[in-house]
Amino acid sequence: MSEEHGKPGQGIGARVPRKEDSRHLHGRGQYVSDTVIPGQREVAFLRSPVAHGIIRGIRKPANSEGRVFTRADLAEAKDIVAPSTLPTYKLSGQPPLAHGKVRFVGEPVVMCVARTRAEAEDLCEQVELDIEELPALVDSDVARFEKSNRVHEDWDDNLFLTLSADNGFDALSKKATVVVNREVELSRQAMVPMEGKAVVAYWDERADQLIMYYSTQTPHIVRTGIAQFLGLDEGQVRIIAPDVGGGFGYKVIVHPEELSVAWLAMKYRKPFRWIEDRREHLVSGANARQHHYRLTAYADDKGRLLALDAEITIDGGAYSNWPFTIGLEPGQATGNLPGPYDFQGYRCKTYCVATNKPGFMPYRGVARTGVCFAMELLMDAIARAVDRDPYEVRMENLVRPEQMPYDNVVKKHYDSGNYPAALALAREKFDHSKWAERQKKGEPDGRKIGIGYASYCEQSAHGTSVFATWGLPLVPGYDQSAVKLTPDGGLEVRVGVHSHGQGMETTFAQLAHEILGIDVQKIKITHGDTGTTPYSTGTYASRSIVMAGGATLKACQELIPRIVKIGAFLLGCKEDEARFDKALGVVGPDGRAVELKEICTVWYLRPDRAPLDVDRRGLEVSVSYKPDRDTGAFSYASHAVAVAVDTETGQVEILDYVIAEDCGTLVNPMVVEGQTLGGVAQGIGTAMYEEIQYDANGQPNASTLADYLLPGPTEIPNMRIYHMETPSPYTMYGIKGMGEGGAIAPPAVIFNAVNDALRATGVEVSKTPLTPHRLLEEIERARHQQMPKREAA
Amino acid sequence: MKAAAFEYLKPQDVPGAVKALAGSAGDAKPLGGGQSLGPMLNLRLARPKLLVDVSRLEAMRTIEDKGAFWRIGGAVTHSAIEDANLAGCTVMSDVARNIAYRTIRNRGTIGGSLAHADPAADWPLALPALAATIVIAGPAGERSVPAGKFMKGAFATELAEDELVVAVEVPKLSPGARWGYWKFCRKTGEFPEASAAMLMDPERKLARLWVGALDGAPQSLDALAADIAMRGTQAVSETSVSAALDLAVPGQEPVSRRLHVTAVRRAVQKGFN
Known part of the structure; x- marks a missing residue:
């Protein structure tokens, strides 16, 4: 940049190089597609070749039992329905595989499973689709007024919803001396993250859980969705989002392909994998900006x-x-x-x-x-x-x-x-x-x-x-952060948000460093796994650093009195005579200090040296936060x-x-x-x-x-x-x-x-x-x- | 998308490659660098039963100085040409340098590009303008075709199913020759929307002007080229280029016409700068 802007050190404001970059730059990142579960099968989707049509028939190839699936086979899976409390909003159930009608080119219709992706695609080619084409609704200005040809038959028009606002318009517009008209337009585009959608799903018999390696920004809400749409208890679903190669909003959604693969794993209790390719993304992911x-x-x-x-x-x-x-x-x-x-x-x-x-x-x-x-x-x-x-x-x-x-x-x-x-x-x-x-x-x-x-x-x-006013079925509340000092004076931070390129492994460590002074290299951020992180709706809407970051700051602050208590005892002074210093640890009235590492060792490994009235909640805490x-x-x-x-x-x-x-x-x-x-x-x-x-x-x-x-x-x-x-x-x-x-x-x-x-x-x-x-x-x-x-x- | 199943063959020599192609009744494709064929296989737009990999054939990987011309093997990569700076033919390096990206140039081959015959590709435009010759190997041995007659249309060439581009022969330019090449790409590495190449080589009595990135094969603008040979850049105006394109490429929509007029004018301008 043209002017260096930054504070010294490792805390808030410092230009700390990103901790995650080394593995990414050396090609050692771990993405869903790097996950290999023994025996996993590859999934491919046969997608609608037409934009709008009635499915008259689907003919599966001979002897394809257990390898080729239509909506009718996925009995346990519900349609994806997103309710909203917004007035005029109409429901549009999206089946995991198209059922009755196809509504856009690229909509998944049939799911095929094979040893390799190429063979799964071979199977797709053998399926015969009989679709009676309907006139496509392509132009929103036309579709808006069209009543007889409808995307959703159970609606009476083609309007998802209509919103209006009118604040002081009439009175103020009359005062104008200059009136300017313009029409502007944005075309449809795709989000094109470097890594597309990706999922590996299997059933863990020991945990009695559906485990999904899932390229998502929001593991916890995805878990809610998958559990709801498959009729599982949430405890039976674990979502693990490893490195995620960009999301941009595309990966806050439960997509039909992901639900279909989850169903396979639940039904067959075997590992299945689907990796979206670029063509699938551009065709079925053309969903933004228009x-x-x-x-x-x-x-x-x-x-x-x-x-x-x-x-x-x-x-x-x-x-x-x-x-x-x-x-x-x-x-x-x-x-x-x-x-x-x-x-x-x-x-x-x-x-x-x-x-x-x-x-x-x-x-x-x-x-x-x-x-x-x-x-x-x-x-x-x-x-x-x-x-x-x-x-x-x-x-x-x-x-x-x-x-x-x-x-x-x-x-x-x-x-x-x-x-x-x-x-x-x-x-x-x-x-x-x-x-x-x-x-x-x-x-x-x-x-x-x-x-x-x-x-x-x-x-x-x-x-x-704010989110409540948008009528969503799911509204973000408090974010949690669970922090835990380690016996050697490091820190583990667990948050329910997930980095998909934002550098949160670094910035969250900086926040913790700001409070506790621990070297950022000794602060480990764990995120992206519903099995190991506290609940959060996840990373979207430019919220993580404020929400989960705020919780992390608060959690670290909450550890300080507990640290001081042990430190004061080790220094032989009263608690209120000791203070916490980021660089030194706990400092007594005479200037002597005991390092944070020593305090951690005492709590974990040598409790015999801890005060009898030690804070029994220990050196870990989970704290929730949102701005007042x-x-x-x-x-x-x-x-x-x-x-x-x-x-x-x-x-x-x-x-x-x-x-x-x-x-x-x-x-x-x-x-x-x-x-x-x-x-x-x-x-x-x-x-x-x-x-x-x-x-x-x-x-x-x-x-x-x-x-x-x-x-x-x-x-x-x-x-x-x-x-x-x-x-x-x-x-x-x-x-x-x-x-x-x-x-x-x-x-x-x-x-x-x-x-x-x-x-x-x-x-x-x-x-x-x-x-x-x-x-x-x-x-x-x-x-x-x-x-x-x-x-x- | 993953390719449908195919067989893969790495022949020992050119006759072996030709034999394999001839023996498969049109179900075989020669594989060069795979920079176009690879994606087409994955998209299942190309579905050969057999791929005959000619990219490793030594006879097709050499660049030889033949005195008046250079003979460049069909499996020579764009980047090899880019780096070669052939005496009398450095323009070949200039053309190569602007093909797609270096990673593509490292694999893509001159013969593969010609055989694929994308109307917007560089070699199908540059080689006719340079008065090059395409050397083709088939069951009956080698034959040669002027580069300007090799491409028949979009993705269509002179090649029979059992033939290969084994080499191109590019005449050396005279010291006083003028070469101008200009293409308009929306971004670096993309195929151009319009392109043009000019060679004025009075010593060899050559005046060539070609326009590319059309619906079909590149076209020559001979009359305009001859006029440029006589009058230099004075022969080139919006009107004269438009008139030449009206004859060579009738029926272009206005935006394409505008781009091709610009391409021709700028190629000529570059040649005379």
Whole structure:
């Protein structure tokens, strides 16, 4: 990074190198697919070749008993049903294998088992599917009004749910002197973690448990789901998530394939394995980002936003997911659209529409990449309408620091921060005037320079009260951390969240180090196993460091009096004369100290040396935590970019990318930067590369990485990240979550920059991804229309 | 996706490979570096009963200086060409260097690429522009085909089912020759959306201009090439390139046309820079 930011030592704020990196960099990580259980069988799924149809028959090959399974065979397995208390929400049961109907290309229909995956696929080829094709519902704008052709027959339309908000809209919109309309759209994409879904399941006779090695972010809630859908006691299910190669929300869901493999293991009491391949992922995991916005901004002459009118359509795909439900996306879209801005009039109607595509799932940034894209393009559009610098218009509208904590137009409670300062920092570090000059001068190669800004705030670590409003069947509460000192003075920390790349083995050790001073190399974090960790709903929604991290801090704090008690006895002083010192151990009034290691040895190995009234709860404790106010700690950032646009090819090159971010107290700046870099890389994917289009029959046009483009190392610019630290008033040490933020702003900031570059041509792009083809089409269109394409109404 | 079952054969020599191909009634495929065939096998889009691995045949792995031209074995990898910097043919290294990624270049072969005949691939464009010759081995021995006549369409070539690309012969460029090669890829390592190659070699009386990444095989723009030979870059304008493409590649949709016009203009520009 351009400016080293970090504290010395190993505690909160230190740039401690990630403990987990050595095994990953040496290829010694242990993922589900590295798990081999003797005798395991491989599973392959035959998937629906059509988007919408009635299953008239399934003919299994001869002599395939016990190797080929349909829904009818999985009698003990229930359909995956995700209830929600949101008004207007309709239930959509998802069978583990399609039953009666198929509802998207790639939906699993038949499960085949063989010694090898290739042979299992051979079996799939021998199954004959007789499917009567129905017209596919592909376009959510059409499906929304379609009543006779329905994804789910027991509904009376194709709407999963409709949400609306109206706060002060009429009164404030009337005061506007400037009205700006825009339509913006994001295409459908997949999450593409490096490791796809993966499961190895077997029955442990001794434990009388279904053991599942399961690539998940949320082992405990997955256990609840698997137990519920198989009719097992929770005690009969153990979920072990080893190294997980990225999740991004895809792995908080109980998927039909995982349930089907669990059923096999329960039924046959043998080990079975299914590893999702990239083609399966791209086809049946095309489940994110597809939003469509119709926006009208009501502003004054200076570009100050008075009221916003929005209609959001979310292409929900075929099924709601368990446990987060499809309500999460429209809920977050409706609630987060106002972004970091201070305005009081808001009207929003959000339609979540069922279509013949894979069911929508929460992807890193959940809805906020879409709402940020919508809102930030709108901010630039307002700036054009009032002929001001988009930066100035943002400054005009951002929530000001003196307003904090700030309840916005939909009563989201922004806890802390200085939003304008982050934007100003981004502009300063970006060196706006340098780029503006270069833009004016023109490039020798004829490319057009564009400058873009985008700001957002990101609700993180929101708890019970927030999730309850989204109507989920399962709401997060307190997170637990169980900490235990070892006889040689090390520490074991057990948490129910799970790292899938966030570096939690390091950051959690830093938190414990902050309290107890133990070397981070001697602090072992155990997570990802329901058999060995306390309950947590898991890792999602940028919550782990605040929730489970907070519990870890508290648990370590709780050990200190117990340590001091033993230490004081060993020093021969009174408890209240001794104090705990992170570096020295327990220190007596005369300055003599007894090391923590010595105290641990006494408790575990030499209790004969311990005081008679020793704290009998010992040197281990399990503590629960959530912030007293659980409406969320809001991280925020502003991004600034410069791009060069080649109008002859439609190619966009990012020349500079600056991020000014504030995620409260930094636990490890290097980890924050790593999370930000990864998130921005994904956001660049959304902005410029990733897309699965569907033809009129609902066939996806991308099923391999030859068709589905991901940004690679040469497409990701060198980003410059600058930190601000405004502690949250509500969390331990003022820490905020930040795992998602990087993925939120890139489409907004890149499109704003491209539109800036092309302003003179009248081109204004507003649909992701910005492929060269799409951009060239717009350029051609503008060439043939003398007038700019859209102008403020 | 995993490949359907197939047999694998590693022949001793080129005749052995040809014999194996001839003996399997069209159910065999030669395997080079496997960078295209491998994924196609796994996706079960290609389902040969037999794979004849020619990637280890010594006779196909050599690069020889034949005086006026270089003979490059069909199983020579892109990275070997990239690193070779052949005297008089360094442009071959420049082309090779921009094929996909180095990891792919380490395995992918020039013969395999030609035989696969992806319309957007580099060799099917570069070799015709360089006036190269493709050497084919079959049951009757070797025959040669001008590179410009080798590819018949998308994924279709001159090769019979029992034939192999054993070598390509690339003439050396004169010292005063101008070579321009330009392709537009959405990102590093992707197949291009448009590509073009130009060779102006007055000493050898060669004026060649080819355009690639079309629906079918690369096409030559002979008249424009001849005009460039006479008038240099003055012959190249939006209008002249569009007109040339109208003849060679009629019916292109506007965005593709725009990209190909750009490719041709920039290839020429690079040649004259």
